[in-house]
Amino acid sequence: MTECSGKVALVTGAGSGIGAACARRLASAGAQVVLTDRHPDGVKEVAAQIERDGGAAIALEADVTDPDAIERAVQAAVGTFGRLDLAVNNAGITAGREPVGTTPAEDWQRVLDVNLSGVFYSMRAEIAAMLHGDGGSIINMASVFGTVGFAGSAPYVAAKHGVIGLTKTAALEYATRRIRVNAVAPGFVDTPLLHVDGRRQRGAALMAPINRLGTAEEVAEVVVFLLSDRASLVTGSVYLADGGLSAR
Numbered sequence: 346m347t348e349c350s351g352k353v354a355l356v357t358g359a360g361s362g363i364g365a366a367c368a369r370r371l372a373s374a375g376a377q378v379v380l381t382d383r384h385p386d387g388v389k390e391v392a393a394q395i396e397r398d399g400g401a402a403i404a405l406e407a408d409v410t411d412p413d414a415i416e417r418a419v420q421a422a423v424g425t426f427g428r429l430d431l432a433v434n435n436a437g438i439t440a441g442r443e444p445v446g447t448t449p450a451e452d453w454q455r456v457l458d459v460n461l462s463g464v465f466y467s468m469r470a471e472i473a474a475m476l477h478g479d480g481g482s483i484i485n486m487a488s489v490f491g492t493v494g495f496a497g498s499a500p501y502v503a504a505k506h507g508v509i510g511l512t513k514t515a516a517l518e519y520a521t522r523r524i525r526v527n528a529v530a531p532g533f534v535d536t537p538l539l540h541v542d543g544r545r546q547r548g549a550a551l552m553a554p555i556n557r558l559g560t561a562e563e564v565a566e567v568v569v570f571l572l573s574d575r576a577s578l579v580t581g582s583v584y585l586a587d588g589g590l591s592a593r
């Protein structure tokens with residue numbers, strides 16, 4: 346399938362899990378892909394795999410909490426491939442499980458910095474580049490916990506609700522300027538994010554009605570559909586990919 350042929354895509358947090366799956370799926374759909382992550386090893390490996398499979402990809406080290414690093418990554422995308430059309434703002438972290446009353450301020454700040462400010466800095470740089478081109482399509486990685494609460498994860502839940510507000514606002518601002526902005530809200534997906542010290546956390550206890558965890562590849566399918574012109578009418582929306590978790 347080559348629905349993204351001729352398009353240039355940037356993915357943050359592309360060295361692992363959902364971001365890596367999105368980068369691979371975008372490449373298989375014909376996009377030239379810029380993979381960014383705060384850890385260089387994962388993105389180098391995924392980019393090399395894409396190239397071995399006949400795709401075009403570059404790997405860059407960029408921390409989404411550093412606005413200058415993100416600007417440089419977007420400039421590198423334009424410098425290398427000539428344009429930026431698609432973006433997946435996916436980098437994200439979790440913190441320890443604590444109720445609000447005992448959540449450390451540093452956990453709050455760290456999660457907000459990566460999961461919310463990181464999306465803002467990324468979108469700001471991407472939109473500037475897209476306005477210079479032919480417009481574009483952006484996916485912000487939210488979570489089902491951007492739509493409902495989850496006891497013990499206040500920073501994560503607050504940040505993901507923020508991502509959805511940011512997504513809707515940017516969609517309104519750029520709707521007439523050919524930039525679509527949507528959020529994807531996965532439920533529990535089997536990635537390293539769910540594992541601590543080699544053991545799966547949370548996911549097993551909160552299984553979705555489909556009775557299994559999602560896969561990163563299943564999320565990537567939704568992402569690439571929304572990025573593609575097949576979703577030309579879709580902007581400002583939140584697409585749940587949670588196996589029915591929030592339908593209960």
Ligand SMILES: NC(=O)c1ccc[n+]([C@@H]2O[C@H](COP(=O)([O-])OP(=O)(O)OC[C@H]3O[C@@H](n4cnc5c(N)ncnc54)[C@H](O)[C@@H]3O)[C@@H](O)[C@H]2O)c1
Pocket residue numbers: 357358359360361362363364381382383384387407408409410435436437438459463486487488489530531532533534535536537538539
């Ligand atoms: N796995 C799930 O169950 C699940 C569910 C809902 C939403 N999500 C969201 O999906 C996104 C990807 O999660 P995942 O499950 O693939 O996790 P993951 O841990 O496998 O991958 C996250 C990637 O983001 C990178 N990253 C972290 N902080 C960064 C920073 N400051 N700058 C740049 N890169 C950074 C990590 O190095 C890693 O490569 C996150 O936003 C997460 O909140 C995951």
